[in-house]
Amino acid sequence: MKTLYSSRVAKALKLLKASGRRDALAISSNPLPVRSRDTHFPYRQNSDLFYFTGSQAEHITLLLRPYADEPVVLLVPPEDKAKAVWDGPQPSIRPLARQLKAEVVVSSDHLKTLIALVRGADTAYLQSIPGTASAALKAELSARSSLASRGLPGALVEAERFTARLRTIKDSHEIKLIKESAAVTSEALLNALPLLQSGTSEHEIAAFLDYFYRASGGEPAFGTIVAAGNSAATLHYQGLSRKLRDGEFVLIDTGCELNMYASDITRTIPVGDSLAPQLKDLYDIVLRAQMMAIKKVKAGVLMSDVFLTAAKELTIGLKYLGILKGPLPQLLKKQAYRPYFPHGIGHSLGIDVHDVALGANDRVERLEKGMVITIEPGLYFSKPVGPLPACGVRIEDDVLVGSRGAEVLTAGVFPKGLEHLLSMR
């Protein structure tokens, strides 16, 4: 029977085979990170392994070898009865193995077993995540002398370079999951509105959002950012210690991870029911840049052009505020906006909040139908400039790239218009 996971594995096998070489791919479970001595951070499955298997099992490796008699292998550890006393039994791998038509190999030495299994491959796509069997194999193969590595793959490539070719374009199942995740984030923000008033601490708001995600069956996809007033000038502010004050903004950058899929929304919300005119102007400049950038999104467009669309609007705004002076083309050419808009326009979104993409450093280059990306321009002032206090405004939505435009997956649920935001309380 064809399932979501068996068809993804079939696609990967086909793609590996298409190179004309003997290519192997090994993807392992994430290691369990230590928090303190013998306590651990909550387990998070490796995104690539989850994509191909849907499994939450620890200590397993999926090996794909389209050239071999057994093209799909699941490497698993022997049953650990002592561990099961504490952690419960490991989920059975058999149903997954049946789905993927995989050979199950039980081994207590995954490195040794993997070396034997990749013998005869030309190229191996392996992970770099420390503590995984795949990365251990990579280290072992790179360290071996040419004599000792005879018969073993000579070319070693990042596994993520390969999996990005499949994961960059989202299938309908994934789009549905991202939409569900985005709906929880939007709902969490709406429910947080009564907290967004003078005297509330940043950490109370973060705690509420995190609570909402967990109560919805998810968890925060990343460290929730709640940054009031000048805190927002720090892009990934994690201080969470400041109290909100009337007449300033609170910037909230947050996302739920639901069923392993992330969403990522930023709203910058006025505290109290009035705002200085220059802060209103600043907000409207960023909002306009965001809307123009979203309008630019469609298949075939370069992400750098989406960026430039926003950068142009922000520069026009900075001129209007009197912060930048001079002719627009020159200001754009010398990227005069950079001190105030120091990040990109957005990123790929999926199982990872900063999801895989095909460009260098996982950057999105040319937009294709079925990509999901964020659009998140912002302006930041670490100290008072011109008419503005130290502050930051960022507005972020998640969009699905279509052939004729973008579908905003986070639209309509939580407002962006300033007048609307001011009248909501």
Ligand SMILES: [Mn+2]
């Ligand atoms: Mn983001």
